Amino acid sequence: MDSISLSILLRDLPKCFAVGGLILWCIVVCLHLVAVYHAKFYLYSWRKKNKTGNLENADKEKCGITIVKTVTTYSPAVLSNLESVFKLNYPLFELMICVHDKESDVIPHIEELVKKYPHVDVKLYTGALNVGVNPKINNIMQCYNHIRYNYIWICDSNIYVNEWTLDEMASHIQPNLGMVHQLPYIAPDVTGKASCLEKIYFGTHHGKWYLIFDFFHAFCTNGMSSIINKQALDEVGGLSAFSNYIAEDYFMGKSFFDRGYKIVMSSEPAYQNTDNLSIKNFINRLTRWQKLRLTMLPFSVLEPLIECIILNIIGSFSFAYLMDQQFVYVFLKFILLWHALDEILLWLIEEKYSSLPSLFSRITMWIFREVVTYYVFVVALWDRRIHWSMGIFDLKFGGQAFIITKESNKQP
Numbered sequence: 001m002d003s004i005s006l007s008i009l010l011r012d013l014p015k016c017f018a019v020g021g022l023i024l025w026c027i028v029v030c031l032h033l034v035a036v037y038h039a040k041f042y043l044y045s046w047r048k049k050n051k052t053g054n055l056e057n058a059d060k061e062k063c064g065i066t067i068v069k070t071v072t073t074y075s076p077a078v079l080s081n082l083e084s085v086f087k088l089n090y091p092l093f094e095l096m097i098c099v100h101d102k103e104s105d106v107i108p109h110i111e112e113l114v115k116k117y118p119h120v121d122v123k124l125y126t127g128a129l130n131v132g133v134n135p136k137i138n139n140i141m142q143c144y145n146h147i148r149y150n151y152i153w154i155c156d157s158n159i160y161v162n163e164w165t166l167d168e169m170a171s172h173i174q175p176n177l178g179m180v181h182q183l184p185y186i187a188p189d190v191t192g193k194a195s196c197l198e199k200i201y202f203g204t205h206h207g208k209w210y211l212i213f214d215f216f217h218a219f220c221t222n223g224m225s226s227i228i229n230k231q232a233l234d235e236v237g238g239l240s241a242f243s244n245y246i247a248e249d250y251f252m253g254k255s256f257f258d259r260g261y262k263i264v265m266s267s268e269p270a271y272q273n274t275d276n277l278s279i280k281n282f283i284n285r286l287t288r289w290q291k292l293r294l295t296m297l298p299f300s301v302l303e304p305l306i307e308c309i310i311l312n313i314i315g316s317f318s319f320a321y322l323m324d325q326q327f328v329y330v331f332l333k334f335i336l337l338w339h340a341l342d343e344i345l346l347w348l349i350e351e352k353y354s355s356l357p358s359l360f361s362r363i364t365m366w367i368f369r370e371v372v373t374y375y376v377f378v379v380a381l382w383d384r385r386i387h388w389s390m391g392i393f394d395l396k397f398g399g400q401a402f403i404i405t406k407e408s409n410k411q412p
Helices: 003-042 045-049 076-086 107-116 135-140 165-170 193-215 230-234 248-258 279-296 298-306 308-323 327-350 359-382
Strands: 065-071 093-099 122-126 151-155 177-181 184-186 225-229 262-265 270-272 385-388 391-395 401-406
Touching: 003 193, 003 298, 003 308, 003 327, 065 076, 065 135, 065 165, 076 093, 076 107, 093 107, 093 135, 107 122, 151 165, 177 248, 184 193, 193 279, 193 327, 193 359, 225 230, 225 248, 230 248, 248 262, 279 298, 279 359, 279 385, 279 391, 298 308, 298 359, 308 327, 308 359, 327 359
Parallel strands: 065 093, 065 151, 093 122, 177 262, 184 270
Antiparallel strands: 151 225, 177 225, 385 391, 391 401
């Protein structure tokens, strides 16, 4: 390359970077709009069609479902979530409650619920097995070989369900189905600063990408609440085959996806209802998930580039350079547009605008979430250990984990 060509290349390089930066910003904003569209026309669509409670296919034969509820210790929220399952309006299900510890303080409360709802087919299992490092799978394996139906609804202790939730999820059961999963969100009745922060996260950033992946039929599965095809799972060794992974939901979803099974997102969110919400716990959870993504998905090291602040800086610099505008004004306009799209998405996921926290609280927590995500990313890069559920784990590239130390009395 001669000196003239090199000079032209160097002269045009800033413009090329600016064009690339603006294209990246436009792509992500368009994806943002896709998430808003999908939330508007898909979320709660089944509920709207059946809002009177008279199901469209009431005379259709229902598929039998085994509900597996995992529990460790007692709390009012855990008991409320568990009782909500007893109240399900679904004609054919069995409930299997798996308690991690045989001496858990939650057992007497569960026995009271069993007496209160004698019409429910329920079995209680106590004492987790040891088939791998994943404590949730160890807990479920107590009942796995006793499951009656082919479709298993694995529902964590922090999930509260409506009486029609199972009916909606079961409506997606079809030939060649691998999994029905739910968009995670926070129960409407949960209040407080930490709850507002959780709603901002699950109703904007997390909800956005979850909806985008579902819209384009790419698998993005949440293990908090999902119906699994047991026969399809047994083809690869059953639940225990995923016992050495912390993110068992991701690898189960990947297994179904790779073998051509259908993965469907429910139109009903999975409502998280817990007593231990705090900003510290929120940051710890985000850090754990970031560590998992960094080991499972190598391209996740680029995530900061598509987060709100950095991406809008890139987009604003690019637009200002190409259009000869003031960076500060462009940046403020881009940030306001981004926040407006997040507000719309949050409203759609919440369903009722009146039940959202105050605008001031939402803006404050939105700013906090957008800033703290970079701290979370740096911490996740620095420390490879996972603090989760019943202990501390060493996470290896590829997703497998090895337990370092065990802890007791932890809520999964």
